[in-house]
Amino acid sequence: GAGVSQTPSNKVTEKGKYVELRCDPISGHTALYWYRQSLGQGPEFLIYFQGTGAADDSGLPNDRFFAVRPEGSVSTLKIQRTERGDSAVYLCASSLMGSDTQYFGPGTRLTVL
């Protein structure tokens, strides 16, 4: 079946702009995670959804970052007033309810000029 997909694959924006990053999890996966990966580093946790609700948003760096998953499937990560330090690859992962195994998407490379 289809894996986790993310769009766009690349996003270039200017400092101060608003961006939205989309994640389509594997069908039937109730858990969805967002991570951020800077160059040469491991992914860092941002937020975790179980169904429609954010079960844990402790990794969001500040209130410029927000994520939604209104119907329990597709999720959108929203970043307001982007800063150069937000440049990174944003990864999405999903898993089945009760499973530890997380399957990752290809990521969105965000570049803030």
Next chain:
Amino acid sequence: GENVEQHPSTLSVQEGDSAVIKCTYSDSASNYFPWYKQELGKRPQLIIDIRSNVGEKKDQRIAVTLNKTAKHFSLHITETQPEDSAVYFCAASGASGSARQLTFGSGTQLTVLP
């Protein structure tokens, strides 16, 4: 929160030799330890995982060992091949609720020399 340390940061081996990557974790409540392989510009791909009720797991040329007492786990790749060249990440997570997030190590760049 959980902290995962990974060593070495780079590792070069000759084709056919073995490679070992080591990780330590800080939270004794962590009970799930996956390893991901990431090729340049690609998504992390799960290659093997182990849970805290098991000390060792093997899948063909790949094995993982876990020492809960010492809070460390290791990835072993035998008979390395050039296609094993990639960045490898270890990770740890807890059982439920907010602990389900993965905490990753900083990665090991493995190069297999032909």
